Amino acid sequence: xxxxxxxxxxxxxxxxxxEELCNQGHNVTCLILDDFKSDPYLKMGFFLIRxxxxxxxxxxxxxxxxxxxxxxxxxxxxxxxxxxxxQGTTFDPYLLDFLKKRNPNLxxxxxxxxxxxxxxxxxxxxYFDKVFSFDLHDVESSQLANTAFLPFYxxxxxxDANIATKYTISSIGTNHHGRLAIYKKVYFQLEKMGIxxxxxxxxxxxxxxxxxxxxxxxxxxxxxxxxxxxxxVSCGELTFPFVTNKMYSSEEYNKIILxxxxxxxxDNPTQFGTTPRLIWALAAxxxxxxxxxxxxxxxxxxxxxxxxxxxxxxxxxxxxxxxKLSTSPRESILNLRIDNWVKNFIE
Numbered sequence: 001x002x003x004x005x006x007x008x009x010x011x012x013x014x015x016x017x018x019e020e021l022c023n024q025g026h027n028v029t030c031l032i033l034d035d036f037k038s039d040p041y042l043k044m045g046f047f048l049i050r051x052x053x054x055x056x057x058x059x060x061x062x063x064x065x066x067x068x069x070x071x072x073x074x075x076x077x078x079x080x081x082x083x084x085x086x087q088g089t090t091f092d093p094y095l096l097d098f099l100k101k102r103n104p105n106l107x108x109x110x111x112x113x114x115x116x117x118x119x120x121x122x123x124x125x126x127y128f129d130k131v132f133s134f135d136l137h138d139v140e141s142s143q144l145a146n147t148a149f150l151p152f153y154x155x156x157x158x159x160d161a162n163i164a165t166k167y168t169i170s171s172i173g174t175n176h177h178g179r180l181a182i183y184k185k186v187y188f189q190l191e192k193m194g195i196x197x198x199x200x201x202x203x204x205x206x207x208x209x210x211x212x213x214x215x216x217x218x219x220x221x222x223x224x225x226x227x228x229x230x231x232x233v234s235c236g237e238l239t240f241p242f243v244t245n246k247m248y249s250s251e252e253y254n255k256i257i258l259x260x261x262x263x264x265x266x267d268n269p270t271q272f273g274t275t276p277r278l279i280w281a282l283a284a285x286x287x288x289x290x291x292x293x294x295x296x297x298x299x300x301x302x303x304x305x306x307x308x309x310x311x312x313x314x315x316x317x318x319x320x321x322x323x324k325l326s327t328s329p330r331e332s333i334l335n336l337r338i339d340n341w342v343k344n345f346i347e
């Protein structure tokens with residue numbers, strides 16, 4: 001099949017998808033977009049849209065103009081069997097109309113890997129034949145017949161059983177949604193118990209803007225101690241032994257998971273989906289300690305290897321790691337292996 005694949009550049013997460021589509025023998029035209037440059041809502045900040053609601057009609061013209069120009073300049077004047085879009089922040093219905101005029105039988109699919117609570121990812125869902133989201137709550141509240149729940153994919157390299165265990169617990173994540181406070185409590189707990197770990201909070205320090213200074217002042221006024229600490233770590237004024245500015249590739253990230261007995265997963269409390277970290281840990285047959293209480297609602301949940309812990313008081317019972325498992329964690333998510341996962345969008 002001939003596929004037009006459109007995805008954001010974020011962390012290169014599109015690459016395994018593109019490679020799998022090609023490996024399955026499809027002819028793939030790949031357009032990778034920087035959402036923060038292409039999408040007016042993200043570029044200006046969604047709070048401005050709420051504040052200046054009258055600007056919406058003007059801003060909506062920007063994606064339209066982008067795709068009118070793109071259809072002329074990116075060699076899209078050809079026949080495609082499938083349109084596969086991830087996120088869809090820059091999508092405009094003009095593109096689908098343009099493509100369908102050249103192929104009336106075009107199949108279209110959209111995958112959303114963010115929550116709809118801070119950005120309306122579902123605003124164009126009605127234009128697609130199939131829509132999948134990682135957020136179960138968004139799927140249930142959309143009330144659209146073409147929408148279904150689909151967690152993140154995993155790749156075959158996570159099934160490598162030949163890598164020796166080096167750490168008892170590992171976790172790598174960026175500094176947001178209270179992760180600093182959780183990592184701090186867990187890291188010093190593990191160090192005190194002499195338990196080997198690889199806990200890394202990734203921070204990309206940058207100069208403090210005027211807007212951020214105003215935000216910091218508000219945090220002081222409202223005495224948000226944890227948020228102030230998180231802010232200071234982000235700008236380099238404060239650090240801890242587990243804080244790093246190292247950027248991890250997906251290969252390095254997966255290797256750390258494979259070298260660990262268990263993975264610590266911290267969730268975004270405003271989302272009702274799973275992080276890729278949780279899915280990848282299951283694929284690697286690892287135990288998981290997670291602050292995501294909603295995970296108990298998912299079909300692959302098994303308390304033998306998914307252990308829910310408190311965000312406020314994250315105590316890790318490492319004796320659970322010695323428990324013999326009756327089933328393999330990987331077996332519960334075989335449908336999410338990338339070769340099976342991509343079929344949802346092209347069949």
